[in-house]
Amino acid sequence: MAKLKELAAQEEKFTGGHRGCAGCGASIIARQVLMAAENPVVVGASTGCLEVFSTIYPYTAWNVPYIHNAFENVAATMAGVETAYKALKKKGKIKKDLRFIAFGGDGGTYDIGIQALSGMIERRHRVLYVCYNNEAYMNTGIQRSSATPRGAHTTTSPAGKVIPGKMQLRKNFTEIIIAHEPAYAAQATFGFWNDLVTKVRKALDADGPSFINVYAPCRLGWAYAPEKTVKVSKMSVETCIWPLYEYQDRKYRITVKPKEKKPITEFLKMQGRFGHLFKWKDDVPIKEYQAEVDAIWERLLKRSETE
Amino acid sequence: MIVARTGNEAMAEAMRQINPDVVAAYPITPATEIVQLFSKFVHDGIVDTEFVPVESEHSACSACCGASAAGARVMTSTSSQGLALMHEILFIAAGLRLPIVICLVNRSLSSPINIHCDHSDTLASRDAGWLQIYTENVQEAYDTTIQLIKIAEQALLPGIVSTDAFIISHGMERVELIDDKDVPKFLGERKVQYSLLDVDNPITIGCLDLQDYFFEHKRSEIDAMDHVLPIIEKVQKEFGDKFGRYYSTVDEYKMDDAEIAIMAMGSTGGTAKVAVERMREKGKKVGLVRCRVYRPFPEKAMLKALTKVKVLGIMDRSDTLSALGGHLYNDARSILYESDTRPLIKNYIYGLGGRDISIEEIEKIYEELFDIQKSGKVDKNIVYFGVRGE
Structure with a gap:
């Protein structure tokens, strides 16, 4: 259990003054994740919002070593960094105990970067991969990704006259990672900061590859007022849109169970990207989304009880 | 060892x-x-x-x-x-x-x-x-x-x-x-x-x-x-x-007195060296410039090697697909633009997809270069050597 006072007293590893939007979820994640790290860390980021707004030359928001290579390869790049560390440590050229963290958005993780990430985990590189999942390609201007949920409006799945937003369900990416049997995997979101910090510590302690899928409300792409970011994050958990759980030693554990599971409409109505669904001729998109959320939650409950 | x-x-x-x-x-x-x-x-x-x-x-x-x-x-x-x-x-x-x-x-x-x-x-x-x-x-x-x-x-x-x-x-x-x-x-x-x-x-x-x-x-x-x-x-x-084997960016072979030369890269250099020897046995003073370092392009060393050359056959095992012939051809033509001793140049695109190039074929290219020297002109700048229907 992390203490807020102790975390706040730390030197900032991800500083302010960067060019993230007011109310940006990704920047909160970068800060909380780095605060949680107890060992010195080396960070990599894939191309995306976080990379762009934190490192416009000659400025950098990173007070830790940082590398950006390309869009789809942060996992491979950090696998290389971690391997160099192993090689140089073996030769006595590095003394310290370091940890390695890769940050990628959902586009760079669910879509274009899935292969490199799969390889990184299969080869057992000791890297924590953090997906800051804002459910679309926000950096290029809000295009749909395989993380975009059913019904959401994006610029490539617009709320049209005949097609109401994205027609497909989102990919259950955390489960794809779990199928790789990583040393640690979890879902988190910054509205539950202590849960996130605890998970980052567990992931960094695990002797092997780890993955945390962090839900990252995006005020611009999701269309809500900037001051609502943390509320949206919390509501995602209360509606079970984003269940908080972890997977370690072949066991599932739900880490935050909502007292009362709210209907997803409570979450949807907070955001402009779902606004059109409430004016649509039928409730099919909302029903389909609710059914998916329910099924996944039910399965999770079962798994965390029996396994 | x-x-x-x-x-x-x-x-x-x-x-x-x-x-x-x-x-x-x-x-x-x-x-x-x-x-x-x-x-x-x-x-x-x-x-x-x-x-x-x-x-x-x-x-x-x-x-x-x-x-x-x-x-x-x-x-x-x-x-x-x-x-x-x-x-x-x-x-x-x-x-x-x-x-x-x-x-x-x-x-x-x-x-x-x-x-x-x-x-x-x-x-x-x-x-x-x-x-x-x-x-x-x-x-x-x-x-x-x-x-x-x-x-x-x-x-x-x-x-x-x-x-x-x-x-x-x-x-x-x-x-x-x-x-x-x-x-x-x-x-x-x-x-x-x-x-x-x-x-x-x-x-x-x-x-x-x-x-x-x-x-x-x-x-x-x-x-x-x-x-x-x-x-x-x-x-x-x-x-x-240290080890007794010296290399240069441009590998010159019998270029001291050669007016007819071939430029090539890779293993064709070895094949061409044998062709040079055979041609010289027949009394024909030919030479080879092999581009060993290609990037960066060794402009000075290449120009120096080509000082006496009157006709140059450039052998490219690639094509730029630009209607301008091979890569080496374009680089060589570019550096020769301001040279006082610009040779006549013919580009031979050869060996694509691993098609073999023989000593005899390279000798044939040398003979063609002599014909060019005699006539004083190049009829066709870029040819696809050894391809059917050409």
């Missing part, structure tokens, strides 16, 4: 002796063997390299970037489609000034799919900011692999050393190996100014670089390429002084 080795085996031997910190690689015909032999060295404990058997060449190049930025000495190996898949990251490795070395086997790029030799793969990556050295035989492939580590680390530029698919990669030749202990001595350890692993002095690598700084940074990379030839020449000389 004198041994019999194929090109792939010799490159793997060089890698064993270099004993890099990290190798990340993916199999591809005909370069697979290099990685295969090297993984055996790793698993037998002969080297202490950390080997990363990645899931694609894209990840191979990406992992090499990460490892190199962390201060490691890094190598990989690939060919053809593999290099094409790395293409995006090649530019990033060069831009970040990471001295990665690729042991490459030249194989044609699809389509049509083919596994045999031409130079279309590396030439498609010509402008990626990597040093490119094309070798003629197994000995040169072995020696150059060792040299290139030193060149790349001194220039902070990545480099490719290549052999011709099957002709050299799988051809067994006599090779003189350097003593195991002398290779690390020749290379020394990699010295880095900045490392990602130096957590007390954190650096940010790969910033977003916009209109106000990008150009200066790109210019400094170009500047490194502009100034690398003296480093290459210095390392070639050090290597020669």
